[in-house]
Amino acid sequence: MSALKWGQGKGKGAAGPALFGLPLSFDHFVLPRLLRRPVRILARLGEGEFQAPRFSAAILSAVLVASSSAYGAYLGGEIDGVVQGITARTGFAVDQVKVVGNRQTSEIDILDRLELDGWTSLIGFNAEAARERISGLPWIEVAAVRKVYPHTLEVRVEEREAFALWQQGDELSVIEKDGAVIAPFSGGSQTQLPLLVGSGAPAKAPDFLVKVEKYPELAARVKGYIRIGDRRWDMRLDNGVTVKLPEDGEDQAIAALVKMDKDDGLLSRDIAAVDMRLSDRVVVQLSPEAATQRQAALNEKPKGLKRKPETKI
Structure with a gap:
């Protein structure tokens, strides 16, 4: 401690520590602990008493080379x-x-x-x-x-959340609810998504599908929702029957369709289409086989009854 408390324990004429010939003595001054050793080394170096450690030159050379290489890599963008x-x-x-x-x-x-x-x-x-x-x-x-x-x-x-499949010509894409295309159809679980067909279908589908999904038994049978002229919808069922809905009053038409199917099994009959575009009637189109059978029945001549002989009075 006495070596660091400069100005203590020495006479007035005593020389204090010096660095490179410059006096560093201050009365009653103590250096911080972190600076004591570096200052001693520098003082010894100034007095010619300090000897560098072995291999110090090699170490300094290696540091210089490494620094130069790093700087060159920095300048070269590497x-x-x-x-x-x-x-x-x-x-x-x-x-x-x-x-x-x-x-x-x-x-x-x-x-x-x-x-x-x-x-x-x-x-x-x-x-x-x-x-x-x-x-x-x-x-x-x-x-x-x-x-x-x-x-x-x-x-x-x-x-992203898949909403439906959208068919345009030969292209089949997976779309979001807002109609944005996510990716081409790739199979797998995507086959369970509703199929939309036609221009303008994605924009109108969210509201329309809500109306159909009020009737789960009908919704489960629909295999495709076809937008016609961006004005109205056709529904293609799993048995091939096409339901043609009107431009206005879709809710009422769907409710009437479900009631007719429940009461008379309309959608399970041998028919090809149910046309509900007219407000005052429902037109049912028979399948080709049923139409042939019906025509044959109409063409068959009924057997005439034998006429009784007239009785004269």
């Missing part, structure tokens, strides 16, 4: 690759990926968008850029990519 290479080989290489929330999107598609190469460092990995790439997949609505140190990536996604 610093990210250097960081990736060093950190990946020191225990931070991504070796596990967790994907949560995907149903329609395959994990392979998500992994492709992460662009991992087997030696990708978690430290240098750009999670935001990966999130943007994953968000570009057709079914993805929201994506989040999180680093879990030392070597795990966690991907969470929320997918």
Whole structure:
């Protein structure tokens, strides 16, 4: 302590410590603990008493070379690759990926968008850029990519909600409730979605399907909703019967159809179509087989009764 309390324990003529010939003595002044050793070394260096550690020149040369290389990589735009290479080989290489929330999107598609190469460092990995790439997949609505140190990536996604299939010509697409196309039809569970056919169908379908779904037994039998001239609907049933609804009063027409089917089994008969476009009548079109049988029955001549002989009085 006495060596650091400059000005104590020395006569007035005693010389205090000096650094490179400059006196550093101050009466009753004590250096902070962190500065004591560096100051001693500098003082010894100024007096010629300090000897550098062995290999110090080699160490300083290595530091100089490494610094120069790092600066050159920075100027050449390769610093990210250097960081990736060093950190990946020191225990931070991504070796596990967790994907949560995907149903329609395959994990392979998500992994492709992460662009991992087997030696990708978690430290240098750009999670935001990966999130943007994953968000570009057709079914993805929201994506989040999180680093879990030392070597795990966690991907969470929320997918868009499928509402129906939309057929335009030969194209069949999966759409959202607002009519936005999600992706081409690919089979699987998508076959359970309602089928919409025709121009303008997606815009009108949400309200119309609510009306049909009030009658679950009828809704379960509908295989396709066909928009005619963007004015009205036809419904194609599972047995091939087509129900032609009017432009106005869809609710009343559907209710009347359900009642006729319940009372008379209309939709289970050998018919091809039920035309409800006229407000004052329902027209039923027979199937080709039923029409042939009916025509044969009409053409058959009825057997005449034998005329009784006249009786004269």
